[in-house]
Amino acid sequence: MLSIIVRRLAISIVLILVVTFLTYLLQSFLPGDAARAMLGLTGSPDQYQAMRKALHLDEPLIVQYWLYLAGLLRFDLGNSIFTQEPVAHSLAVRSQVSASLVVGTTLVATLLGVGLGMLSVLRGGIIAKILDVFALIAWATPGFWLALLLTTAFSVAIPIFPAIGYIDFEKDLGGWAKSLVLPVAAMSVGGIAAIARITRESMSRELEKEYIRTLRASGVGTGSLVWKHALKNAGLTIITVIGLVFIGSMLGTIFIEQVFALPGLGSLLIDATRLHDIPVIQGVALAFTLTVVVVNLLVDLSYTWLNPKVRTS
Amino acid sequence: MSTIETTTEIVREERPRTQHFMGRLLRKPVALVAIGYLVLIIVLCLGAPIVSKYDPLVQDLYTIQSLPTGDHWLGTDALGRDVVSRLLYGGLVSLYGVGLALVVFAVVGISIGLLAGYTGGLVDRIISTTIEIVLSIPHLVIILAVLAIFGTGMTAPMITLGILACGGLARIVRANTVAAREELYVGAAKVSGLGSGRIIFRHILPNLTGPIIVQLSLFAGNALATQAGLAFLSLGVQPPDPSWGGMVGEASQVILQFPWLLVPSGGIIALTMIAFGLLGDAAREASFETHQRSAGIAVRHKIAPAGDGSAASSSGEDILSVDGLNISFQEAKEIKEIVKDISFAIRPGEIVGLVGESGSGKTVTGLALLDLLPANALVTAKASWFKNVNLQNPAEIKKIRGKGIAMIWQEPMVSLDPVFTVGSQLGEVIKLHNRQLSKAQVRQRAVELLKSVKIKEPEKVLKQFPHQLSGGMAQRVVIAQALAGDPELLIADEPTTALDVTVQADILDLLRDIRRERNMAILLITHDFGVVADLCDSVLVMRYGQIVERGEVVKLFTMPQHDYTRSLLAATPSLVKGTL
Numbered sequence: 001m002l003s004i005i006v007r008r009l010a011i012s013i014v015l016i017l018v019v020t021f022l023t024y025l026l027q028s029f030l031p032g033d034a035a036r037a038m039l040g041l042t043g044s045p046d047q048y049q050a051m052r053k054a055l056h057l058d059e060p061l062i063v064q065y066w067l068y069l070a071g072l073l074r075f076d077l078g079n080s081i082f083t084q085e086p087v088a089h090s091l092a093v094r095s096q097v098s099a100s101l102v103v104g105t106t107l108v109a110t111l112l113g114v115g116l117g118m119l120s121v122l123r124g125g126i127i128a129k130i131l132d133v134f135a136l137i138a139w140a141t142p143g144f145w146l147a148l149l150l151t152t153a154f155s156v157a158i159p160i161f162p163a164i165g166y167i168d169f170e171k172d173l174g175g176w177a178k179s180l181v182l183p184v185a186a187m188s189v190g191g192i193a194a195i196a197r198i199t200r201e202s203m204s205r206e207l208e209k210e211y212i213r214t215l216r217a218s219g220v221g222t223g224s225l226v227w228k229h230a231l232k233n234a235g236l237t238i239i240t241v242i243g244l245v246f247i248g249s250m251l252g253t254i255f256i257e258q259v260f261a262l263p264g265l266g267s268l269l270i271d272a273t274r275l276h277d278i279p280v281i282q283g284v285a286l287a288f289t290l291t292v293v294v295v296n297l298l299v300d301l302s303y304t305w306l307n308p309k310v311r312t313s
Numbered sequence: 314m315s316t317i318e319t320t321t322e323i324v325r326e327e328r329p330r331t332q333h334f335m336g337r338l339l340r341k342p343v344a345l346v347a348i349g350y351l352v353l354i355i356v357l358c359l360g361a362p363i364v365s366k367y368d369p370l371v372q373d374l375y376t377i378q379s380l381p382t383g384d385h386w387l388g389t390d391a392l393g394r395d396v397v398s399r400l401l402y403g404g405l406v407s408l409y410g411v412g413l414a415l416v417v418f419a420v421v422g423i424s425i426g427l428l429a430g431y432t433g434g435l436v437d438r439i440i441s442t443t444i445e446i447v448l449s450i451p452h453l454v455i456i457l458a459v460l461a462i463f464g465t466g467m468t469a470p471m472i473t474l475g476i477l478a479c480g481g482l483a484r485i486v487r488a489n490t491v492a493a494r495e496e497l498y499v500g501a502a503k504v505s506g507l508g509s510g511r512i513i514f515r516h517i518l519p520n521l522t523g524p525i526i527v528q529l530s531l532f533a534g535n536a537l538a539t540q541a542g543l544a545f546l547s548l549g550v551q552p553p554d555p556s557w558g559g560m561v562g563e564a565s566q567v568i569l570q571f572p573w574l575l576v577p578s579g580g581i582i583a584l585t586m587i588a589f590g591l592l593g594d595a596a597r598e599a600s601f602e603t604h605q606r607s608a609g610i611a612v613r614h615k616i617a618p619a620g621d622g623s624a625a626s627s628s629g630e631d632i633l634s635v636d637g638l639n640i641s642f643q644e645a646k647e648i649k650e651i652v653k654d655i656s657f658a659i660r661p662g663e664i665v666g667l668v669g670e671s672g673s674g675k676t677v678t679g680l681a682l683l684d685l686l687p688a689n690a691l692v693t694a695k696a697s698w699f700k701n702v703n704l705q706n707p708a709e710i711k712k713i714r715g716k717g718i719a720m721i722w723q724e725p726m727v728s729l730d731p732v733f734t735v736g737s738q739l740g741e742v743i744k745l746h747n748r749q750l751s752k753a754q755v756r757q758r759a760v761e762l763l764k765s766v767k768i769k770e771p772e773k774v775l776k777q778f779p780h781q782l783s784g785g786m787a788q789r790v791v792i793a794q795a796l797a798g799d800p801e802l803l804i805a806d807e808p809t810t811a812l813d814v815t816v817q818a819d820i821l822d823l824l825r826d827i828r829r830e831r832n833m834a835i836l837l838i839t840h841d842f843g844v845v846a847d848l849c850d851s852v853l854v855m856r857y858g859q860i861v862e863r864g865e866v867v868k869l870f871t872m873p874q875h876d877y878t879r880s881l882l883a884a885t886p887s888l889v890k891g892t893l
Contacts, residue, residue: 011442015449022455026462136594140586142538142558144545145579148565152572214728217683218742218794219715232732251453255542259565269454270546273461281458288451296449308732308778 004310008300012293019289020072020282024065027278037081037276068282077286078279080272087283090268095287097166097264098253100176104184105249109191110242116192117199117238121207122226131196138193144255147186151259154182164261183260187252191245198241202234209233235306243299247292334523337599344595347588354585358404367395369402369555378571387577390560391567396577403555404581410467410540410549411533417475418482418532423525425479426486427513431494441487444480452477453539460548467540467549474539482528489524493517523600530593534586541582557582631658632802632834633682633718635704637695640677640858644689651677652858659802662832664824666845666866668881669855675838678855679804682836683720684710699802716746719795723807725787729779735790736775739763739797746798762793765830766823785816792823799831806838821848842885846870854878 035051036043043051051057056064071078077087120128155163161182169176206212207230215225253266261267265284272280304310338344357364373393381388387396429440455477456470463469493516544550544558552559557578564574640652652674659665667675680686682697684707697704702713722728730738739759744750750758756775763771766789779787788808795803805824809817825848827833837849845852845866852869854862854877862875873879 011446011449015446018446019450019455022450023458026458029462136587136590137583140534140583140590142541142545142561142579142582142586144542145561145575145582148561148568148575148579152568152575156569156572210722210724210727211730213685214720214722214791214794215730215738215742217685217714217720219711219745219798220742221711221745224741229730229733233730247451251451254453254457255545258546269457270548273457273548276461278458278461281454281461285451285454285458288454292449292451306732308734309780 004300004304005297008297012297015293016286016289019285020069021065023278023282023285024068025061028061030276030278038084072286077283080280081277082275087279090280091265091283091287094263094265094268096168097257097262098250098266100169100180101183101187101253101256101262101264102246102249104180105187105191105252106242106246108184108188109195109245109249112188113192113195113245114199114238116196117203118226118231120196120200121203128200131193131200135193135197138189141189142255143186143190143252144259146189147183147256147259150182150186166260166262166264179260179262183256183262186259187249187256190252191249194245195238195241199234199238202237203230206230206233232306236303239299239302239306243295246295250288250291334526334600338523338526338596341595341599343591344599347592347595350588351585351592354404354581355408358401358408361398361401361405365395365398365401367398369394369399370553378567378574380573388573390563390574391571396560396574399555399560400557400577400581403557403560406467406544406550406554406556407537407540407558407582410471411536413468414471414475414478414536414540415529415533417472418479418536419525419529421476422479422482422528423486423518423521426483427490427517429483430487430490431509431513431517433491433494437487440483444483447477448480450477456539456543457548460543465549465551467543470543470549471536471540474536478532478535482525482532485524485528486521489521490517493520523596526596527593527600530589530596534589534593537582537586537589630660632661632663633699633836634658635682635694635697637693638678638681638697639691639693640674640681640686641691642689643691648691650858652681655855655858655860657853657860657863659834659836661801661834662828663851664828664835664837664849666849666852667836667838667855668840668842668845668852670840670881673855674858675855676806679720679806679836679838682804683714683718685720715742715795715798715800717800718802718804719798719800720804720806721788721791721795721808723810725784725791725811726779726782728791729782729787731779733778734775735763735777735779735782739775739790739794742794742797758797759793762796763790765796765827766790766793767819768793783816784812785819788812788816788820789823792820792827796827796831800833802834802836803827804836804838807840808837809844810839810841817844824848842870842882854881 035048035055035057039047039051056067059067068078075088077091079086080090083090116131120131151163155161162179163182165179167175167179203226207226212225212230215229220229253262253264254269255266256262257264257266258270265287268280269284271277272284361369371394373389375393376389377391377393379389379393387400389395390399425440425444429437452474456473459469459473540549541556541558541561544556545562547559547562550556550559552563560578561575561582564572564578567574635658636656638652638655639650641648641650655674655678657665667678669675677686677690681690681692682699682704684704686692694705699713699717702709702717704710729735736756736759739762740755743755743758743762747755747758759775760771763774768774768786768789774782774786774790779790782790792808803824808824809820812820821844824835824837828835835848837844839845849866851865852863853860854869854875856877862869862873862878869878870882873882
């Protein structure tokens, strides 16, 4: 048990180092440098040299990277080249939108996905076939396109939900919820299909196992076999996929926030990509990677809760 | 010793025979349609200058936002450009990106997987850990960083995608290579002095075709989604150059005035994705011979009376009486008869051995009595009674499971739910049969039951999980669980086969004690005449689904009538010396 957590933490640290180093390494390929970009064309050679020194651009790359890492420990992620705003601050401001989207999507996908999967296990036949077709179409439909179709239907043709924009939940809870409905709907379809499918597959696999037969032979009823025994055993697989859906929807915000003009981390990243604003890209990459690390850790911890073999070994 | 042929197994596992993989794949209509569509799209896009009479960039401001017409089959966009022409030219960009990512994904993934699987050891461990880390990287973020650095063009981001994602393919290739390396034919090839290269290309890779095609199809879909997403954000492809994702972006600009544009642009992405998905599904089906086994929860076939069904309950003396039981399985389109017209009876407290080779139908017979067969089983009987309970009525059987008849199996370790403690699952069964018991009383009863199956530290075992028990202990727990409802008949299917020899004798002793203490009848299913000699009062010998001989143990052992019985007896070494 402990060894799994230790291994996960070790891998997480390497993962963070790899991602930060990759994004750091990439900027050395950029023509010109941050000092030039910040000064614009008007800076004098002296100003340029001073700026380079201030940004440690005169040091070797590995030293710069080291200084960057040291900064991370003080929550100093550098400043945006264009707005000069501290990256850490932008991330904090923008993360509420993305968190609302991702958590909402994961919740919806989990509830509907597990529900649909269980329905298909219990009813079988036609529902299982419909689920297969739905899963294929959901996988094949790009989220940003689905988002546009939903907008056309539910904010243009039948204006129920806002087409664009985000409302702070502290200001207007109802408005906040309304502004999330379409983006969450567009993002969760794929997750619903994935979770429903894995629920059905893992449940069917568990229900064929011998412990189920033994319990049934002892008189245990279908309700307990399905909802207690098989579901807890299948839970391991299902939770893994829920973790993947969480991470997938986090990356999905990159496209969806553009469609709905939501000021989250995804649109921050796209703007930074268009502007070649490397410090911001590094910051978002770090935020996303940390989220991946935390999600993986939570999935691991849930294993230990669900699976006594892991817990007691 | 005569050879004993075995009849058809209930569940047939077929080894994937990948030599014929492509043949099987191309026989699937779904695969043909998917491949046909993809080839058509590729040909049309490559031939765009010939196929389309319109230039994708030329604007015709007199016919803007036109719905499909004879001239413009899919209409025109906001600048009057022909949608079909833009789809075809734009398809080239998308297909180039997908193709590039696919090549990188395949070459790097297969090479790394083969290297790790074929070399093994430290190299394997380093590669596997690296793959784990790379697959955790949020790919899209790195791809955007690459785009920020290298600016326009799909080349750099799609190569990056191929590299970052190929770990998934490498893992599958590695696993299959490790498995193939342990196969006999690769060992034989090595012994006969073939070089690594020949072994890999002649013996390992051909067997991997199926799983690789599955991964390639699904990755192609994901690559298309990524490529289209980037183009939608005008990254990688600059307007006015057409691309499928970019056309969705253009459509979104005029969504209020002309929503039609969303349909062809996103539609072709979704259709192409569906083709990739269908191809992947078909390839998965073709690479594994899947057999349809149902969960056995959803549909149940009724046990239909084959005779008049009006026979009275079991005659006074017998606790169980079965008359003319037939069991068959529906497999694909044929029906396989497993048990043919068998009849037998069991008296209270009697231990009856049901003996036969594997595949003779003895296990299936036990399962049929408690209605535990999978849904594709067809069970009929002239009459089948447990005391006054009609075993041809599933609803009746439900009421006696665990209470009238209980059942235990060969593998005790998998007969217990791995994620609940012994106390939890035993308690659930106790509570089920004695609803009025309080929590403390349930616990008390659990301790008593564990004591009755000779478990030394019942309090401790209650808190343990199945994987913490030895095989013998687990079988005792399973027996305790079976006893929780005070059954009058226990069906024990090879209860000692999977256990150590020393433990086997203990479990048989336990069964004997339980019979004595509770006057419980036992139907002991086994292939081992030694066990029969040890425990049973009478025997049924089963072969090819029929009972070929029956009788009292001593009589049958001393004067076997049927050749098959004789050969079984001769094949039991412990009996040759004359234990009787």
